Amino acid sequence: MAEGELVGQRVVRIDSRAKATGEARYTADLTLPRMLHAKVLRSPHAHARILNIDTSKAERLPGVKAVVTGKDAAGVKWGVFRYTRDQELLPAEKVRYVGEDVAAVAALDEETALEALSLIDVEYDVLPAVFDPLEAMQEGAPQIHDHVENNVNIHVPIEVGDVDRAFQEAYLVREDRFSDTEYTYCQTEPYAVLVNYDSNGNLEIWTPNASPHTKAKALSNLLKMPLAKVKVRKISTGGAFGGRSDIFPGEFIAALLAIKAGRPVKMVYTREESFTSVRQAHSMVVDLKTGVTEDGRFLANEMKVVLDGGAYSSTGPIAVSVPFLVWEETYRLHNVRFNGYRVFTNKPVRGMYRCHGRSFMGGLGMQLDMIAEELSIDPAEIRLRNALRTGETQVTGSRIISCGLTEAIEKATETSGWKEKRGKLPYSRGIGMGASGMMVGFPMGIRGGSAALLKFNEDGGCTLISGVVDNGQGNESMVVQIAADVLGMKMEDINLVSSDSEITPLDQGAYSQASTFVSGNAARGAAVDAREQILNIASDMLDATPGELDLKDGQVFVKHRPEWNVWLGKVIRKALLDNTPVVGRGSYMPKVDLRREWVSNPKGQHAGTFSFGAVVAEVEVDTETGQVRVTNVTGAHDCGFAINPMAVEGQLEGSVASGGVGASLLEEHSWDGGQMLNATMLEYKVPLSVDMPQITPIIVETVDPEGPFGAKEAGLAGSMNMFQAVGNAIYDALGVWIKEFPITPDKVLQALEEKDPES
Amino acid sequence: MRLPSFEHLEPRSLEEALGFLAKHKEQAKIIAGGTELLVCMKHGLLAPAYLVNLKAVRELDFVSEDDGGLRIGALTRLSTLSETPAVRERFPVVAQAAEMVAAPPLQAMGTVAGNLCLNTRCFYYNQSSFWRQARGACYKTGGDRCHVVKGGKRCLATYQGDIAPALIALGATLRMVSNGSEREIPLAELYTGKGRRPLALEPDEIVAEVRVPAPFDGMAGDYQKLRLRGSMDFPLAGAAAVLSRNGSGVCSRARVALTAVGTGPLVVEEATQLLEGQQVTEDLVAQAAEAAYEAARPASNVGSDASYRRKMVRVLTRRAILNAWRKE
Known part of the structure; x- marks a missing residue:
């Protein structure tokens, strides 16, 4: 096959066999010697001050090896952005939603851990709570975070053009309110984490994730450990849909327990915990005002959106922006005014879901049909007229x-x-x-790119090392298919090592639909680089210029005289003897404006x-x-x-x-x-x-x-x-x-x- | 979620099973398919010291024809019930209802008596221990309040079985046995409507079989179920109608029973009075459906708004009656 022949083919994904037979391993399947089982005590209150936690009885229960509370967490706070660090992953003073983590136990088995939880006494001072974002914004509403007035977590204002004049000039102006509730991801695999901590200070973590590198960096910050010591390992992930992207209390708490106990700790959430204590998607209320010309072209677009963010920031600034972004990425807009608010409530934390509720599109996709009807234009036609x-x-x-x-x-x-x-x-x-x-x-700054390496073995096979993350999308198979195409190899002859924060180069992770575009480009670069090295070495062996050569099915050959050829393994061996081992290297950084915030x-x-x-x-x-x-x-x-x-x-x-x-x-x-x-x-x-x-x-x-x-x-x-x-x-x-x-x-x-x- | 610890007893005969129940009384629970019991135990709603597993009591696993009627052993799997030719051909409404229970894998595990003895359900009850500890105990868990209707005077947990309304409309009875005694009651009388003890079943008693009388001449039935998804879900409302038509086109017998709109299955007596002895017209069916609407008492405790579910009783009842009438 020449380059471009394998890509575009309907191929069986490299992960299909293991997934179909049940051979694929997920976090809950893993066992380590001396492993403990952990459970979390959660807040039954939506908003309460923690006055005292007495863990003494739990600690005395036979089989309990470690108990942690907010005191062990040293007050560190998590937030995706420097300016949104407001979540203590194990709070010491206050709980802000039902299901929030209060204390945790690691014990010889789960039954003992659960029994120990029942022996922990927590004294709460229950505070007034607020559950509706519009109410939470009112004066006098319970204040959920001391530093945040009216519970407005994030406000994103965007204005381009002369919106008011454009509305005056519009032939038709429509105003509508749309709303959408929050969702839960319901991935097949509930949240789970396994942490191993050794006497040299190495922390290994297995947990379903969308980016091992992002998890590792966050945990290295939170635990104040060097990044090289925090190793998020590769593990199959049973679905993500955005719900594996952030940093969660579970991995932090399991790490605290593993460090304290000096033993591996596994924690598997119930389905209920996966619903309430990881992430949910945002609910939103949208006020949409749109002005168009007589032939249905956008003149002015105004949107106010209020998102229920739950108790903490999570990916707040991104979530708020997305209802706006989805318009501008679809239609030709001229004058826009956007005010997005993410509001704290005493509900579980909201995060990204299928790109942050973009599916809802802020109601624009329905209002456009209403406008089309008023103007007697076919809904498909009005979209075509405005389409970028x-x-x-x-x-x-x-x-x-x-x-x-x-x-x-x-x-x-x-x-x-x-x-x-x-x-x-x-x-x-x-x-x-x-x-x-x-x-x-x-x-995503330094985290926005991806790199890949490709090393050849002396038998002509190779290993692709990529940071690519696969939550079920087929990303792993994608990079292998790309590399196999470039190298004229079969997919099964390329081994993939991926998604390990220690071993694989930095990668943006399975966020924002970027894996094929970014990680795929890096993998292709590594394969192209390796191919060039191979053709260069073979050009001496075949007495031809590299440009006259091709690589296919493990043979390097002269394009116009295919019978002049050499086995790929032989080329690799020559490279080793020449002290120029074949290691392909590729990387890609998308061309974005890094000043954009x-x-x-x-x-x-x-x-x-x-x-x-x-x-x-x-x-x-x-x-x-x-x-x-x-x-x-x-x-x-x-x-x-x-x-x-x-x-x-x-x-x-x-x-x-x-x-x-x-x-x-x-x-x-x-x-x-x-x-x-x-x-x-x-x-x-x-x-x-x-x-x-x-x-x-x-x-x-x-x-x-x-x-x-x-x-x-x-x-x-x-x-x-x-x-x-x-x-x-x-x-x-x-x-x-x-x-x-x-x-x-x-x-x-x-x-x-x-x-x-x-x- | 973990199961609490318990002792597992595996009697080989009905007699042995009854012996265990007589001995352990309230401390024992019967397990057959386990599709509901184990979930309740994981939620900490039940913590029996003994589980009496009936799976080896083969004498309770049968479907036979008797005097034109049916005898259905308590251990009959729901999937077996709906596949049995005598049921499919002569009492198709039973097969229809059994095929609508949960989903096929659960029909293959769940038993007839297990489905009939389904506990009443509520969003505030069918929850984990952690979930429930956030509020005080309710009537159903031994407390003094209802969380669904604040200030409510009684438990509103909803009965959501699928096959009970069909069997009630057919006039089914239950044979219940205990150590040394046995009784037969109309199926409808199994249900007390009380939250703490929704079934009129003694702790040492086993539902041994369901008896369905021989079909009346010109009899046909239909079961209509409201659920949000095409499978899996408990009914949000359900209506079964069984009608007989005599030679001159008059309705000679009519029974309408509802599920999921009260604390037990409801028999709509007024529908019987309206329809029997009459030519069944659209208008008459609408009146019977209105009577069902009046009888229904859904609470907002099992998903979807209660007023919406009540309105749906009207629709489902009308459809069930018309379908039953047209099938004949």
């Missing part, structure tokens, strides 16, 4: 180097039979669309490139029960170039399920104050296989000038667009707009009753 194209610059300054949005909209409408169906289906059946752009990476400077090139997608959904509504069934989804995604089309389609289908069908129709938390009523897989309604629609994935290829073989990202078109598509399809079916997500049957019925009180 290659070479354009977004309103805060990001240039788009490849854009398949127009093609995605056109293909999704054509394949789904949009023209024949929209507005023409019988009552109770409808069709709707959604479109969006998405950033591929974002400025979420709050203080939201302008400049935000991501190296952007990908785009459009989704058409068809629904059937039972107008007596209000139940909505999504029957068909056609999703077209501009992934730049599909390295493994099967994996791209799988990602699209997965994103219709996770964050798509379920999040738009079913998934929501029930609360009584700060206590979650449905923190179980039975009562939190993740869609089941029987609830899934027929999905038709369409791959759009724009061959990005920067991406490896032109590839960008492949994960988000489904989840980002399902909300709009479903909301719009319900309107097409019933003639009612439901602006509060999720669109549960009772809301549908209520909307129908309001429309026709006689019914």
Whole structure:
């Protein structure tokens, strides 16, 4: 195969066999000699001062080897940004949500640890609590953090152009309020962590994660240990969806226990703990004002969004910005005003989920349909008129180097039979669309790039060493496929070593859809470098210039005389004897404006490139029960170039399920104050296989000038667009707009009753 | 979550099982499929010192035809029940309801008596010990209050079984045995509606079998279930209707039973009065559905809003009656 022949093929992923047979190991599967089991005592109060913790009885229980409280945590605070460090991972003075960590025990077995928890006496002074972000912003609301007035955690203001004048000039102005509840990730694998600490001060950590390097750096800061001593090891991760990205109390507490006990400590969360005490996604209320020209082009866009951030900052500045970013990455905007607020409440901590609720798109995707209707423009057409194209610059300054949005909209409408169906289906059946752009990476400073190494063995096989992280997306297989393509090898002849913070070079991690674009580029660079070294050495052996040579199936040969060839192993051996061992090296840093900052400077090139997608959904509504069934989804995604089309389609289908069908129709938390009523897989309604629609994935290829073989990202078109598509399809079916997500049957019925009180 | 410790008893016969129950009384719990019991034990809701496992009591695992009716052994798996030809052909509403219980893997584990004896459920009850310790004990856990309706005078935990309404509408009875005695009660009488003790079952008693009388001439039934997902979920509301049509097209017998909208299954007597002896018209069905709506008493404690679920009783009942009537 020549370069470019293996990429683009539908190949079986390298991790499929182990995952399918159950051979893949997850954190909870691991056992180390002398390992202890840990459990955490959690706050039953939403807001309370800790007056005293008495652990003496627990410490005396036979089998208990270590007990830690906030006193052992030395008051260190975690926050993703320097200016958001407000979370004590094991608080000493105050708890701020039900389920927050208060103390922890490591014991010989889990039963003993649980028994020990029941022997810990905590004295609380219960404080007034607040659970609604709009209430929390009012004067006189309980103050959750001493330094934060009105509980406003983050405020991101963005203004470009003359918004007020543009509204005056607009032909039509619409104002709507949309809202969306918070979600939980419900990854198949509950949170788990294993920590080993040795007498030389080495700390090893296994935990499902989206970036071993980020975890290692944070823990080295929090525990005041050199980075080289903190080693986050590779482990299979049973799903992430954004929920493995931050630093959590679990790994910090397990480390404190392991250090204190001098023994390995494993802690496996229950499903309930995974719901309440790791991360949830933000809920939000959005006020959206949009002004357009007579032909439906955006003139002025104004948005105020209030996010319920829960008790701590987490990824706050990113979360607040994202509802804005998703517009500017999709449509040609001119005059914009954005005010995003993330507000503290006494609820579990909110973090990123499928790129921070971008799927909801702040309601713009539904309001656009409302505007289209008022102007008698087809919803697909109004999107095409406003859609960004290659070479354009977004309103805060990001240039788009490849854009398949127009093609995605056109293909999704054509394949789904949009023209024949929209507005023409019988009552109770409808069709709707959604479109969006998405950033591929974002400025992460020194952590924004990736590097890879590739070393050859004397038998011609090789090992690729990459920081790439795979949470189930297929990233590991992706880098191997790329390297195999460049080197003319079979994928099974390349061994991959990845996602170990000690062994593999720095990588941005499985964040922000960047793995293919950044890690894939680095892997390709390493393979290209190794290939050049091999051809150089072989050129002496074959008496030809490197340019005349090719490498394929373990043979280096002269392109015009293939019978003049040499075995790759022989080339590697010669390189070793010549003291020039073949080690390929590659790296990639996306071309972003590093001065860009979420709050203080939201302008400049935000991501190296952007990908785009459009989704058409068809629904059937039972107008007596209000139940909505999504029957068909056609999703077209501009992934730049599909390295493994099967994996791209799988990602699209997965994103219709996770964050798509379920999040738009079913998934929501029930609360009584700060206590979650449905923190179980039975009562939190993740869609089941029987609830899934027929999905038709369409791959759009724009061959990005920067991406490896032109590839960008492949994960988000489904989840980002399902909300709009479903909301719009319900309107097409019933003639009612439901602006509060999720669109549960009772809301549908209520909307129908309001429309026709006689019914 | 961990199971509390217990002693596992494995009787080989019904007699031996009854002996264990007589000996250990309240300290013992019967386990069959375990699909509900083990979850409750992990949540710390039950901590029996003894589990009497009936899996080896084969004499309770049977389905047989008897005088035109059915005898269903307590240990019959729900999947077996819905696959048995006599059930499918002669009492299809039972198979229909059994196939809607949870999901296929749970139907393969869960038993008929286990499903009938389902404990009542509530968002404030079916929770871990940690979760529940954040508030005081409620009526169902031996406390003095209801968390669902503040100031409420009684437990509102909801009965959410699927097969009970269908069997009640068919007029099923239960044969219950204890050491040295045995009794037969109408299935509907199994349910007390009381939070602490939702089943009229003595601690030393076992539900041995369900008896379904022979079908009436021209009989057909239907079960309608409201759930948010296409599988797995307990009903948010459910309605079973069994109707018989005589030779002149008149409804000679009608039974409507509801589930998941009260503390036990509800029999809608008024529907019987409205429909029996009448030509079944859309209007009459609407009246019967309205009667079901009036009878339903859902609480906001098992997901979805209670007023929405109550409205759905009207829809489900109408659909169940019409389907049953049209099937015949």
